[in-house]
Structures are given as C-alpha cells and as structure tokens.
Amino acid sequence: MTETQRKIGFVVCLVTIVLAVLDMQIVSAATVPIVRDLDPAHGIDKIPWLVSAFALASAAMLPLYGKLCDVLGPKRVFTGAIATFLLGSALCGAAQSMTQLIAARAIQGLGGGGLMSVTMVVIAHLKGPEEKSAGKGTNVGGLVAGGAMAIGPWIGGLLADHASWRWIFYVNLPVGLAVLAASAFALKLPEQHVRRPIDYPGAALAAAFSSALLLVTDWGGKQYAWSSPVVVGLMVAAAGALALFLWRQTRAPEPVLPLSLFRVRELRLGFAIQAIMGGAMMCAIYYVLIYLQVARGIGSSSAGLYLLPMAVGMSATGLLSGPLTARGWTARTFTISGTATTALAFVLLATTTGPDTSLWLIRAELLLVGAGFGQLLGQLILLVQDAAPRHQLGVATTSVRFFQTLGTALGASVFGTVLARLYAAHGPGGDISALTRMTGAAHADGIQAFIDATQVVFWGGAGLMTLAALLALRLPRTRGSQGPAPVRESEPVAA
Structure with missing residues (x-):
C-alpha cells in the first residue's frame, strides 16, 4: 500500500x-x-x-x-x-x-x-x-x-x-x-489462497455458551429470580456448552479458539485483565450515571455530560502515550499503571460519593477513571497482538473483545444484584424504583441506603482493578512491543 x-x-x-x-x-x-x-x-x-x-x-x-x-x-x-x-x-x-x-x-x-x-x-x-x-x-x-x-x-x-x-x-x-x-x-491486505477448514461446530458451541451466559446475566434477579427454572436452565446450558466447546477445541483440526493460546503468559493474562476491565468500565459508566440521576436528581441527558471528563482523561493519556513510549514505557508498563490508576479512582468514588458530594469532585474522579482506562484501551490489544503467532493474529485479537464482552456482562449482573439486594435489605420500599414515590424522611432514608449500596459497588470496582493490577505485575518484562510473532516455516503464509 x-x-x-x-x-x-x-x-x-x-x-x-x-x-x-x-x-x-x-x-x-x-x-x-x-x-x-x-x-x-x-x-x-x-x-x-x-x-x-x-x-x-x-x-x-x-x-x-x-x-x-x-x-x-x-x-x-x-x-x-x-x-x-x-x-x-x-x-x-x-x-x-x-x-x-x-x-x-x-x-x-x-x-x-x-x-x-x-x-x-x-x-x-x-x-x-x-x-x-x-x-x-x-x-x-x-x-x-x-x-x-x-x-x-x-x-x-x-x-x-x-x-x-x-x-x-x-x-x-x-x-x-x-x-x-x-x-x-x-485496504490492500494479505489474503489466504490455501483453503483451511473452519470449525463451525466449535463456533456454534461458543455462540451457545456466550448467549446463554449473557441471558443469565441479563435476566437473573430481574425478569426471573436466580433460583427460577429459566435462569437455572440457562446456567446448566451455559456450563454444558462450555464443556462441549472445550472438548471440541482439543479435537478440531483448526479450532476456532486454539487452547494453545492460553499457554502464552501474555495472552492468558491479557485476556483476564481485559475481562476484568470490561466489568469495571461498566461499573464506572453505568453506576455513576444511576447515582447522578437517582441521588442527585439530574436528568438522563445532562447526566451523560458528566462522562465527558472520562473521555477527556482517555484522550489525555492517549496524547501522552507517544512520549512515554519514547522514554521506555512498554505495554506492560501502561497496563500496570492503568490498572493501579483506575483502582485508585474507584477508591475515591467509594469514599467520597454522598448525597451532597461536589459535582466537580465527581467530574475529577471520572477524569481519573478515564486516565486509568486510557492507559489500558489499545495497550492490552497491542500486548496480545505482539505475543500471538502471526497465523493466529485474528483469533487472538477477537478473543480480547470476546473476553471483554463476557466480563462486561458478568460485571453488570453482579454489581446490579449487589446494589439491588443491599438496598432491599436496608432501604425503605424494598425496591430502588420506589424512591420516585417517596417524600420527606422516607425519601432521605432511601437516598442514603442507595448511596451506601452504590459505595459498595464502587469498592467492588476497586477490588476488580486491584486484582487486574496484580495480574499485570505478572506480565513478563520485555524491551517493548515488537509486533506479532514471526511466521514459522510450517505455518500457512498469507499471499
């Protein structure tokens, strides 16, 4: 080109x-x-x-x-x-x-x-x-x-x-x-002229597993109780599809998600950190918006504007990534710094969020959240692409997105369940939606119960990102990103 x-x-x-x-x-x-x-x-x-x-x-x-x-x-x-x-x-x-x-x-x-x-x-x-x-x-x-x-x-x-x-x-x-x-x-990109089989049964099993899991996270505790036959049946279906998928990947001549990828430390740690980041990012975006609307009475359109500092934080770290890379920062360095920064931001959200917290402080904390995530977005994909064999570059790259999607769904479900159950245990009315109909002391008590539950959710986000930081510390030290692994002689070569 x-x-x-x-x-x-x-x-x-x-x-x-x-x-x-x-x-x-x-x-x-x-x-x-x-x-x-x-x-x-x-x-x-x-x-x-x-x-x-x-x-x-x-x-x-x-x-x-x-x-x-x-x-x-x-x-x-x-x-x-x-x-x-x-x-x-x-x-x-x-x-x-x-x-x-x-x-x-x-x-x-x-x-x-x-x-x-x-x-x-x-x-x-x-x-x-x-x-x-x-x-x-x-x-x-x-x-x-x-x-x-x-x-x-x-x-x-x-x-x-x-x-x-x-x-x-x-x-x-x-x-x-x-x-x-x-x-x-x-786009003048390489094309494969040597046809290889595609593991369509494996792809179907992966689709069945992810669909069942996403439905569990979407329906559980909302449309259906966690112990309902529908949710339990979906859990069993997800577990069965996962077991069959793993079995299929050990026998398919061209597996859709080669298990050999998980033998590479950068790949398995990168997949895990990306999944954790997906859940934590959902926590930051979704539950800050809920807090602003429920506890502070801000409309949905106006509440969305509070996410702009988060976007600014991401952009700022993007502008700094070039000079920092020139000074020796690697994908590993960015991952460690990004997870630690985001964990700190969640700690601040958990300890300062209240009924009268300065909205400028909320904006500043979201700016810090964005600065943390900005160091992770792209760098984790780069980390995986650098470690993946060239002939498996597509599978490795899309797997990053796949694990982030699953992490986002699980994070939204777990945090949503925690918020709802904590409020039901300590707040009046038993349901957060009842807050809109409350007045006087009952409304004040309900808002406080909601804020207490939201703080626990933010602590959960801090815990997730702390775990991600510990995983990042286990990434091998390298001199820097050198691009995808070279093609071995026995591997199919793109024309």
Missing part, C-alpha cells in the same frame, strides 16, 4: 470503531421515544431486548470472526461485517414494530461483532515496523472506542430529542457506505 492508502485505511478503521461502539450505547438514551412510537402499550417490557439482541448476536459471532480473518484474510471479513451492519441499520430505521426492531438489532449485531474486533486486526496489518513498536493505531483505536462509549448515551439523547429516533440508525448508512468505498480503494 502507498502511504496515502495506509492513512486512509487508518481513518476508515477509526470511523468503523466509532460506529460499532456508538450503536452499543446510543440506543439506551432513545428507548422512551422508540416505545412511544412503536408500542406505547406493551413496548416497555421489550426494551431490554433492544440492547440484548445486539449484544447476544455480537458476542456469538466474535470467535468465528477471528478464525475467518486467519483463514480468508481480514479485508473480506471486514467488508462483510460492515455490509451486514448496514443492512441491520437500514432495517432498524424502517422497523414498524418492536418485534421487527429487535430482529433488526440482532442482524445489526451480527455485523457489529466484527466492526470492533476485525478492525483491530486490520489496524495490525496496516502498521509499519516503527508504528508497531510505538503501538500507534491500536492505542488510538482503543481511545476512540472509549471516548465513543462515554459520549454514546449523550449523542443518542440529542438525536432522540431533536430528530426522529430512526436517525440513530439511518445515520450509519452514509457513513458506512463511505467506509466501504474507502476500504475498497485503500
């Missing part, structure tokens, strides 16, 4: 990441107008599926996307994922019922699973040797993803308030078509 093509390729990848992350977050702020338009009588009961359908389809496709990249080459998979995403977006915008919208969100999620993960594979192929050593591109991609995650709900609220909710989906079409056109011109 020419230098111009490479630069266009980087821009294409960054825009694709923004599309992927925004569509995971943006719908949450537009649920009310969607329900009001499509099904005002019963649509409220179907709102969770607007998010779940996308997340389930996206997570189910991740292991397969990685293997397809290694077998077919990343460009074909990249363009296929974008085309599927755009088809789903068009169907979402044209939906005339909640059922149609949910089905279209699932189609959108099938493509969305590749937008984030496959894009990181493409970035790895676009980088030159000097950029691999500096982590350029991968780190920027991670920061763009984090910033989009932080401002997604705010953008969704603006579109819902000042335009039709359908534009949340229609806006993807011109941007996505431009991405397809630019990628056709700019």
